[in-house]
Amino acid sequence: MKKNVKIIFNNKLDIENIEKNDIITILKKQAINICNTGSFDCCIIIGQIKKNKYVFLLSTTYMTRAGDLFRYLDKHLLHFEIENFEEGTDRMKVSSWYFTILNEESGKEMNEPLKIDIEKTIDEYVAGATVIDGRTYYQSNADEIRQLPLYNKKSILRCYVNVSDIKKDYGLADEDVITLKTLENESGVALKAGGNDIIMIGSKGEPYNMPKMKFQELYQEVAKGNLAAEVSDEYEYVPNAFINGSEKAVDLLKYAYVCTSKKKNVVYAKKVTDGIYKVFSARIAGTNQYYYGVADERPFYLTVDKDDITSVHIIDADAFAKSYEMVVS
Incomplete structure (x- = not known):
C-alpha cells in the first residue's frame, strides 16, 4: 500500500433525507471507481454532509483492513471526535471499507500539508507492521x-x-x-x-x-x-x-x-x-x-x-x- 493512496478533501454530498446505507453505497462506488481508474490500493474521502464532516476509507488489498488503518491514522494523526461508525468487508474477504460521521468541530484543517501527513503516517503503519504467513x-x-x-x-x-x-x-x-x-x-x-x-x-x-x-x-x-x-x-x-x-x-x-x-x-x-x-x-x-x-x-x-x-x-x-x-x- 505504500504511497499507493488517493486522498480527496472537501467532497460535499448534496443530499437530502437519504439513509446512511445509501450514503455508504454512493461513497463506496466513488472510491472503487477511483481505485480502479488510478490503480490505488486505498482511497480516503473526507467531506461534509450538512454540518457534519465524514470520512470514508476503502482498502482494496487483503493486507490491510480499512478499519485497522483508520484507527491507526486517528490515534497517531487525525484525533477526530467520532460520533458513530460502520465498517465492512466484501464477500470475497479482500476489500474493506470504513465510514464515520464526525462532530461538527472535529478534526484538523483539510489542506495539502495534511494529505502529506496522512501519506507519511500510512507509510509508517505499513513499514512498522510485522506480517506473518x-x-x-x-x-x-x-x-x-x-x-x-x-x-x-x-x-x-x-x-x-x-x-x-x-x-x-x-x-x-x-x-x-x-x-x-x-x-x-x-x-x-x-x-x-x-x-x-x-x-x-x-x-x-x-x-x-x-x-x-x-x-x-x-x-x-x-x-x-x-x-x-x-x-x-x-x-x-x-x-x-x-x-x-x-x-x-x-x-x-x-x-x-x-x-x-x-x-x-x-x-x-x-x-x-x-x-x-x-x-x-x-x-x-x-x-x-x-x-x-x-x-x-x-x-x-x-x-x-x-x-x-x-x-x-x-x-x-x-x-x-x-x-x-x-x-x-
Missing part, C-alpha cells in the same frame, strides 16, 4: 520457535455455538454472512452461514471461529442450558454476532453448548509487548481475516500449534493466562 513461518523460524516454552490449553469448560443453529433460527441462506467482533479482529470475522465453522467463546467472553473438523478433534460436548449460564458468569464481554451487516446483535449464549478438551492442544508461545502484528494463519491466507495485534496497546501471545505448524495465532495476554498453562518437562 502461517504457511511458511515455522520453516523460516524453526530454530527460534523450538526454543520457546510450550503451553497446554487448560481442560476447562467452554461455551461454543453451531453456526448451523443460527442459520436455521434466522432462516439464512448459505451465502449470508455472520460477523464476529473478536479481540484480534475489531473489524469483524465474516463467516458464511453455510460454512463449516464453530463459534467458540473464550474465557473472557470473546467469540472466535474454529473449523468444525478441528473442533471435533479437540473438544467434546458436556451439556447445554444452565451449565452454559454458569460458565458465562465469568465473562468480561457479552458474546454477540451480527448478521449481514445489521447493527442488531445476536446473543450467542442463546445457542450455546458447553464443551471440554478431549485432547491436549500444545503450542509454542511468546509474549509480545511492542509493535503491530498481522498473522495470516494457513486457512485464512489470501483474505483480510488476519489476526491483528497492537501490542503496545494490548499485549498478546504469538502461538504456533506444535502438531499443526501452519496454525499461527495471536491471543490476548489475559485470555491466554486464563486458558493456557506452561508444560512442565
Whole structure:
C-alpha cells in the first residue's frame, strides 16, 4: 500500500433525507471507481454532509483492513471526535471499507500539508507492521520457535455455538454472512452461514471461529442450558454476532453448548509487548481475516500449534493466562 493512496478533501454530498446505507453505497462506488481508474490500493474521502464532516476509507488489498488503518491514522494523526461508525468487508474477504460521521468541530484543517501527513503516517503503519504467513513461518523460524516454552490449553469448560443453529433460527441462506467482533479482529470475522465453522467463546467472553473438523478433534460436548449460564458468569464481554451487516446483535449464549478438551492442544508461545502484528494463519491466507495485534496497546501471545505448524495465532495476554498453562518437562 505504500504511497499507493488517493486522498480527496472537501467532497460535499448534496443530499437530502437519504439513509446512511445509501450514503455508504454512493461513497463506496466513488472510491472503487477511483481505485480502479488510478490503480490505488486505498482511497480516503473526507467531506461534509450538512454540518457534519465524514470520512470514508476503502482498502482494496487483503493486507490491510480499512478499519485497522483508520484507527491507526486517528490515534497517531487525525484525533477526530467520532460520533458513530460502520465498517465492512466484501464477500470475497479482500476489500474493506470504513465510514464515520464526525462532530461538527472535529478534526484538523483539510489542506495539502495534511494529505502529506496522512501519506507519511500510512507509510509508517505499513513499514512498522510485522506480517506473518502461517504457511511458511515455522520453516523460516524453526530454530527460534523450538526454543520457546510450550503451553497446554487448560481442560476447562467452554461455551461454543453451531453456526448451523443460527442459520436455521434466522432462516439464512448459505451465502449470508455472520460477523464476529473478536479481540484480534475489531473489524469483524465474516463467516458464511453455510460454512463449516464453530463459534467458540473464550474465557473472557470473546467469540472466535474454529473449523468444525478441528473442533471435533479437540473438544467434546458436556451439556447445554444452565451449565452454559454458569460458565458465562465469568465473562468480561457479552458474546454477540451480527448478521449481514445489521447493527442488531445476536446473543450467542442463546445457542450455546458447553464443551471440554478431549485432547491436549500444545503450542509454542511468546509474549509480545511492542509493535503491530498481522498473522495470516494457513486457512485464512489470501483474505483480510488476519489476526491483528497492537501490542503496545494490548499485549498478546504469538502461538504456533506444535502438531499443526501452519496454525499461527495471536491471543490476548489475559485470555491466554486464563486458558493456557506452561508444560512442565
